[in-house]
Amino acid sequence: MVIIKNYANPRLSFFLKFIAIITLFCVSIFGTSSCKYFSKEYPNHDKHIDSIITQAEKIKDYQRAFSFLDSSFMVLKKPGFKDQFKVLYFKQRKYLQLAIEKNNHQTLLKASKYADSMILIKQTSDRMRPKN
Structure with a gap:
């Protein structure tokens, strides 16, 4: 100015x-x-994530679970949803473990993409949190 x-x-x-x-x-x-x-x-967004992923796990359709995680990350990038990344963080760790066990290259790539996104979300929310 x-x-x-x-x-x-x-x-x-x-x-x-x-x-x-x-x-x-x-x-x-x-x-x-x-x-x-x-x-x-969508007040029960976390429960909705869990139910969709659980259904996908029951029929071993991990690709559907990943696509739902994709749409959830679009939500998480909006302001006001920084605390909800915890649910996806644990899901991502589960898929990463699964990918390592099955040695599935595509699943590993997806899981690492989610890990990168969650690290960015966590760093942003930590910076925005007031210091004591």
């Missing part, structure tokens, strides 16, 4: 500040409203 203040005329400076404030306001409103909608629409 200092550059705008020093080198631009006052009307342009005011206009740019106004646009920046409106943009931030819109992003903050629309960014959080989608998360609130999702949490109202």
Whole structure:
């Protein structure tokens, strides 16, 4: 803002500040409203993850379980869902163990992708947590 203040005329400076404030306001409103909608629409998201994965495990359809984990990661990337990564973290560890036991290259690649995503989510949530 200092550059705008020093080198631009006052009307342009005011206009740019106004646009920046409106943009931030819109992003903050629309960014959080989608998360609130999702949490109202799917209050038992963790239980839903568990039931789908359990069903897939019963019939040994690990590919379906992985695709559900994929869709769950899209949810986790939204703000407001940082605590729910714990459920997926334990599922990912289970699949990683399974992939190692069966020596399945594709399953190992999927499990490592989830591990990377969860490490990023964990680091972000740790940074955002207030320090005592």
